[in-house]
Every structure is written in C-alpha cells, then in structure tokens.
Amino acid sequence: MVARYELIADELRDEILSGAHPVGSQLPSEAELAERHGAARGTVRQAIAVLAAEGLVGSRQGARRIVLGRTRSQSFAELHSFAQWARANGYRFGGQVVAQRRRVSRGGEYTRLGSEEVLEVLRVRTLEGEPVLLERTVYAEWVAAAVERLPAGCESVTEALYESVGLVFAYGEHLIDAVPAGAQDSRLLGVRRGSPLLRQRRTTTTHEGRPVETSDDRYRAGSVAFSIRNSIGANPLVRQAGDLRFRAGEHMFES
Amino acid sequence: MVARYELIADELRDEILSGAHPVGSQLPSEAELAERHGAARGTVRQAIAVLAAEGLVGSRQGARRIVLGRTRSQSFAELHSFAQWARANGYRFGGQVVAQRRRVSRGGEYTRLGSEEVLEVLRVRTLEGEPVLLERTVYAEWVAAAVERLPAGCESVTEALYESVGLVFAYGEHLIDAVPAGAQDSRLLGVRRGSPLLRQRRTTTTHEGRPVETSDDRYRAGSVAFSIRNSIGANPLVRQAGDLRFRAGEHMFES
DNA sequence: TAAAGGAACTTGTACAAACAAGCGAGCACC
DNA sequence: GGTGCTCGCTTGTTTGTACAAGTTCCTTTA
Structure with missing residues (x-):
C-alpha cells in the first residue's frame, strides 16, 4: 500500500x-x-x-x-552502498577482499561498536576496471559470522547482508576529509605516496540504533565526489574541526 | 513568535x-x-x-x-558561512581578500550564475592564526557592487551581505572531493605543492532560486572535516562520478 | 514446550477546520 | 511620480478525529 x-x-x-x-x-x-x-x-x-x-x-x-532545481538528490542507500550507486549510474564495478581477520577491538572501536571482538576487512573496489576505493571496515561481533560467509569477490556487501540475514543499514554518521596516501594506500590504489585521497569515515547502525560497522574508505582523487544539496531547514551537514572524533593517523591495517 | x-x-x-x-x-x-x-x-x-x-x-x-545519537548536526548557515561555524565553536578566525576583479563569465559560470559579467574574489581564511581555507568565489553581477563595498578584512561575508542588502543565502549545492595543491594553493596556504586539499565547490541561490555565487573552497588537510548524519528517508547526499559538472583543472585565478 | 492467536499499544496516514503571518498587487492620496 | 495602505491570496501553525498498519507481549492451544 x-x-x-x-x-x-x-x-x-x-x-x-x-x-x-x-x-x-x-x-x-x-x-x-x-x-x-x-x-x-x-x-x-x-x-x-x-x-x-x-x-x-x-x-x-x-x-x-x-x-529550485531538477536534479534530485538520491537515497541514503546509494551513499552507503558503492555497488548500488555504481549500478544506478551504469558503471562497471567490482570488489575484492584483500585481507580479513578477527581481532579484539582497540581505540575508539569498542565505544563505537559495542563489542570486544571485531572483524576487520580490507576491500578494494574498482570502477571501470580501475581501483578507486579502499575500504577498511570493522564489523561488530554480531554480524562478523555473516560477513565471513560472503565470497571474497562479493559485489555488494549491503545487498548480500540484507539477503542472508535481513540486515538493513539504517542510520549513518560520516566524516569526510582529505588525506595523503599512505604506503598501503598507494600500493593498492596505484597512486603515488602522499597523493590526495578523499576519505570517508562512517559508523552505521540499524533501525534500533545498534552499531553494525565502522569504516575508513579512501577514494582516489578525481574518481568520485560527494554531492550535497540542501536548503535552510533541511540540512544534515556540519563542518567539524580537525580530528575531534577519530584519532589522526589511526590506521586499521597498518602494522 | x-x-x-x-x-x-x-x-x-x-x-x-x-x-x-x-x-x-x-x-x-x-x-x-x-x-x-x-x-x-x-x-x-x-x-x-x-x-x-x-x-x-x-x-x-x-x-x-x-x-540514535547525541551529536546534533548543525544548520545550513554554518555549512555556508565559515565565520558562523568558527564562532559557534569558539575558534579564533579571520579573513583577508587577496585579489578581486570584475571580468566576463566563462566556462559554466554563465549557466550557473546567469550573468555575463561577474566579480571574482580570492580570500584566505585563518583559524587560530593559521591559514586553512582558500576561497575562490565568483559572484553574480547583481550582488557584485555590494560585495565590492565590503572591507578587505571582512570577517563574515554572509552576515555583512545580510546586513547591507538583506541578502539571505537559502539554497546550496555542494561538491566535495580531494585535490592536490596547485602553485597558488601551496603559496597561500603554506603547504607543499601536491599535498592533499579538501575541496568544496558550491553554488548558492536565494529563496527565489536566483543564483548568487559559485565558489571553489580548498581546505588544508587535517584542518576541517565535513560531518554528515543521515537516516533512511531524510538524506540529501549522493556520490557523483568524477567531474560531471565542473571541468577538471578549471582554476579561477591561475594565469 | 512451542506455536498460534489476539489484545493493547504505538506510529503512519488522511481529513476538516480555523487562525496567524507574510507577500504582492492594486488603489488612493499627497 | 511615488509613497503608503488595504485587501486578497498563500503558506505556516495548531487542534481534533478517525482509521490503517505494525509491534509487543500475553494468553491460549495443540
């Protein structure tokens, strides 16, 4: 209805x-x-x-x-899911898990996810054959098993988790800034060390406010941009100073 | 009331x-x-x-x-106005016009602003004494005179324009990505050439949909981040591929 | 014991009515 | 000519009512 x-x-x-x-x-x-x-x-x-x-x-x-305009801003689902966004725009895309392991949470992860043990996954996403996005995602313990069952080349994690366990990502918090590429970034994305990357750090929760994952996504400069449309009265965006929430240089897979 | x-x-x-x-x-x-x-x-x-x-x-x-959370996302006014954001968060801040001149519109400017003649202004903004933001703004002809009357060290352009001509910036469209610092960027922001900058390109209009300005703002990496909170059903954000709307490398003041 | 059913509660949708507040155009007046 | 005013239109706010749809939990039943 x-x-x-x-x-x-x-x-x-x-x-x-x-x-x-x-x-x-x-x-x-x-x-x-x-x-x-x-x-x-x-x-x-x-x-x-x-x-x-x-x-x-x-x-x-x-x-x-x-x-006011004729270009409609799209849904949150597209912001969250690389696959859905790419498909909606008719791009060829892919993804590959590079590393995956369980470990105990550290830093602010326990606060954000609420679980002692976490699953950390490193994925490279490609657009038109080119690697454009490096995802360093940390999942809460209660979804870890479902994530581990996914194939390494899984196209859309969001959709796969919905189909396998009925999980819906409902709310998110995002921090967007620019960082220089580190050693691992440059190797996996095929850019020079220190070249600019667009970083999106997010924490996602379910409808009930239960934390699902926290992620550090890095896009190659020039590959994608975030677009925001807003008007007085309806506006979910705010500038934040430096690194108030995430510690600077806190990398998930470096070691 | x-x-x-x-x-x-x-x-x-x-x-x-x-x-x-x-x-x-x-x-x-x-x-x-x-x-x-x-x-x-x-x-x-x-x-x-x-x-x-x-x-x-x-x-x-x-x-x-x-x-769901306790951190409130702030108003559009704060997204738009550097001064209002800085003041609300208790930072010391400043601004200085580096260059200002009238010229005919070029590229997509005529489409976005709807005026043949435009006023282009280059401003450096400081936070806690450090230069953190470089604004390359192009104003439509109908506000040019009001902008030219502002003092070079004007703290808040948004507020000054409201007080002088009652202008209210109501709607905006923003594109956020990462770019390497160019020669002028590095000189004015005090960073190395090629180091990452967070770029925000925006076009602002009045209540009536009349275009006011289009701007290319570049933040020093680490100085600020954009924060977005959203939920299914209320979400003005979408990822966009490459440079669909703005031409790559189209700089306003280089030459 | 486990599944099925139902009742109470809660949010979502829709309608109707009324007044407040702001805008724009036309009019009268100076 | 221009200034100020009034009037009608339009959006904003508030109340009240009714029903639909989904959740939660308890009870009944197999």
Whole structure:
C-alpha cells in the first residue's frame, strides 16, 4: 500500500523533472493541488515536504512555492552502498577482499561498536576496471559470522547482508576529509605516496540504533565526489574541526 | 513568535543532549508527550520530525521511537558561512581578500550564475592564526557592487551581505572531493605543492532560486572535516562520478 | 514446550477546520 | 511620480478525529 501523499509527490516530481514546471517558476498553490487531487491540504503539504527535502522546491510564507532545481538528490542507500550507486549510474564495478581477520577491538572501536571482538576487512573496489576505493571496515561481533560467509569477490556487501540475514543499514554518521596516501594506500590504489585521497569515515547502525560497522574508505582523487544539496531547514551537514572524533593517523591495517 | 512545535522540539532535544534519554533508549510515546505538553498529537509529531531530521531519533511504525545519537548536526548557515561555524565553536578566525576583479563569465559560470559579467574574489581564511581555507568565489553581477563595498578584512561575508542588502543565502549545492595543491594553493596556504586539499565547490541561490555565487573552497588537510548524519528517508547526499559538472583543472585565478 | 492467536499499544496516514503571518498587487492620496 | 495602505491570496501553525498498519507481549492451544 503506497501512501497518498507519496503518489502526489511522485506526480509533482514528474511534472518538475519533465519540465512542466520549469526551474524558477511558481508551483500551484496548496489549495489548488488539493482540489486537483481530491485530497486535503495537509496531505498535499506532506507531499510537498518530500520534494522540499529532496531540494526540488523552496518556499516562503506568504509567497507561492518555487521550483529550485531538477536534479534530485538520491537515497541514503546509494551513499552507503558503492555497488548500488555504481549500478544506478551504469558503471562497471567490482570488489575484492584483500585481507580479513578477527581481532579484539582497540581505540575508539569498542565505544563505537559495542563489542570486544571485531572483524576487520580490507576491500578494494574498482570502477571501470580501475581501483578507486579502499575500504577498511570493522564489523561488530554480531554480524562478523555473516560477513565471513560472503565470497571474497562479493559485489555488494549491503545487498548480500540484507539477503542472508535481513540486515538493513539504517542510520549513518560520516566524516569526510582529505588525506595523503599512505604506503598501503598507494600500493593498492596505484597512486603515488602522499597523493590526495578523499576519505570517508562512517559508523552505521540499524533501525534500533545498534552499531553494525565502522569504516575508513579512501577514494582516489578525481574518481568520485560527494554531492550535497540542501536548503535552510533541511540540512544534515556540519563542518567539524580537525580530528575531534577519530584519532589522526589511526590506521586499521597498518602494522 | 516561536512556533509551539519548536519549543517542544527544543525541550526534547535538551532532554536527549542532557542524557535524560540515553542513546538507545525509548522516547515517550506521542500520546504521552502530547498530554505532558498540553498539545495535540500532530504538533508533537512536528516537533519529533525536527529531531528526526537532525538525526537524533529514529522510528518504525508500531514501535516506540529510539534515541540514535547525541551529536546534533548543525544548520545550513554554518555549512555556508565559515565565520558562523568558527564562532559557534569558539575558534579564533579571520579573513583577508587577496585579489578581486570584475571580468566576463566563462566556462559554466554563465549557466550557473546567469550573468555575463561577474566579480571574482580570492580570500584566505585563518583559524587560530593559521591559514586553512582558500576561497575562490565568483559572484553574480547583481550582488557584485555590494560585495565590492565590503572591507578587505571582512570577517563574515554572509552576515555583512545580510546586513547591507538583506541578502539571505537559502539554497546550496555542494561538491566535495580531494585535490592536490596547485602553485597558488601551496603559496597561500603554506603547504607543499601536491599535498592533499579538501575541496568544496558550491553554488548558492536565494529563496527565489536566483543564483548568487559559485565558489571553489580548498581546505588544508587535517584542518576541517565535513560531518554528515543521515537516516533512511531524510538524506540529501549522493556520490557523483568524477567531474560531471565542473571541468577538471578549471582554476579561477591561475594565469 | 512451542506455536498460534489476539489484545493493547504505538506510529503512519488522511481529513476538516480555523487562525496567524507574510507577500504582492492594486488603489488612493499627497 | 511615488509613497503608503488595504485587501486578497498563500503558506505556516495548531487542534481534533478517525482509521490503517505494525509491534509487543500475553494468553491460549495443540
């Protein structure tokens, strides 16, 4: 059963994306939309809230809503899953586990994951045949067994874990910065030592807030960029000073 | 006049941040909160929606809401304004215009800003006395005059433009990646050539969708990181391949 | 003992109504 | 001509009600 406001949101989004409501133009008023769809004003407002969260429309009290753009920002699933993102954009991609071992948690891992024993996995991801991403992931003990059962060349860890144990990654926290490539980075990604890498450190939890994994992902410069669309009122982004949360130079596999 | 749901949201947020509702614990039900605050359930739902957008709480239909975290993601204003972010976090900061000139727009600038003539400004921002950020900003013609009137050492451009011409930066689009420092970058930021910089390219518009500026900001590695919190359903982030929108190597002031 | 069923609770969706607050255009006045 | 004002429109906030859908836990049943 799809909610009514979602249907209305879909229809409005299509109209915007198709150009029926050009960028900069005014959207019909809530009352007009409500009448057209035979719905209450509150329902229409809910539909429009969806589009506003996507950054498609903006509004000010008293004035008609305005179309802001036609490029829709995508879902959290795509942010989290390299495979889903690559597939959605039609890229050839792959992945390979380079190293995998269990060990006791150290540093801030116990605080973040809540388990004494953890599973650490080192994966290289390729895009169009080129290695572009190095993932250093640490899994909490309760998912370790499921991760170990995955094949080394598993394309999408996110999807595989959903299918095998019904695990859904629901919430995430991300820190994005730039770092010079270390010895292992340069070897596995095929770049010079010290060349720039885009680093994304994340901690993911389930719906219930149960920590699943914490990861240090490094992208080759130029291969990918993070894109953010936001507006006043709907904005999950903040700049943070230096390394408040992760210790500088704390590498997971170096030793 | 502050809306009621905002007051309730503030109170709930305080309770979470103060530890009255620890991470992982259940929030009171909507009905309970409604009764406690003497408000309708819909109003309480609005308040909770604010916290959900901030990533503080998560919810599933049928089950009680759960506290996900205690670090609140900040406002868009802070993402946009270096000064506001630095001040809110108690850092000493400064800024200095290095170069400023009018020229005709080139490359994708005309498409993004919609004006033939533009004003380009090169600013260095310091944090705790150290240069950490190099801003290469291009303003649309209609704000150029107001920007030129600002003092060279203006601390907060965002605030100054609001006070002088009532300009409010409302919406933004951001691309974040890593690049090696060029000759000018290394000279002004005091780093070695080729060392990693965190680059944020953005285009900002007003409420009405009118483009104000497009900018290429480069942060010294280790000085700042971007932090993102998100949950399924409320997520403005997407990965993008290479340089789909901005041409690689298109520097504004090199020459 | 384990599975099935159901009842109470909780969140999600939808509708209707009313007032507040801000915007924009047209009008009257100076 | 331009200034200020009013009026209608539009979005923002709040309340109340009703039902749908999912969760949790206890009870019943095989």
